[in-house]
Amino acid sequence: MVNILLCCNEGMSTSFLVKKMQEVADKNSLKVKIWAVxxxxxxxxxxxxxVVMLGPQIAFLEGKIQERLNNRVPVEAISAEDFGRINGAAVLKRALTLVKNHRAANA
Structure with a gap:
């Protein structure tokens, strides 16, 4: 199970993206939990x-949030293009890649 947290100003704009990401995950039988705050x-x-994925509107906080989380998990801003297009497949793929790379680096 991979737990993917999306974060934005209000947690509402990412809720559409959460839904699209979950649809892609379900279609591909991926065990993930995705939520937005x-x-x-x-x-x-x-x-x-x-992993924590940030909405583009708070991308400027990426470094600060990474520090607040003590580098425990990867934190990355979602591309404005993928976010704007609600490209759940691309964001899911990026999140899973970040988790894989983080786990490999800390193994």
Whole structure:
């Protein structure tokens, strides 16, 4: 199971992306949990996350959020293009790649 946390200003714009990502995961029989929260909740909500993906509107906080999470999990901003197009497949693929690379680096 891979836990993917999406984070944006209010946690609402990412909810559409969560749905699309889950559809792609289900179609491909991938065991994932994907949920979205607002930025102030990322510290507590990330405790079970394997990766944190940020909405482009808060991409400028990537470094600060990475520090707040003590580099425990990868944190990366979603590309504005993928976010705008609600490209669940691309965002899911990127999130899974980040988790794989993080796990390999910490093995």
């Amino acid at each position: 607002s930025e102030p909740r990322v510290d507590t909500e990330s405790e079970e996350a394997d």
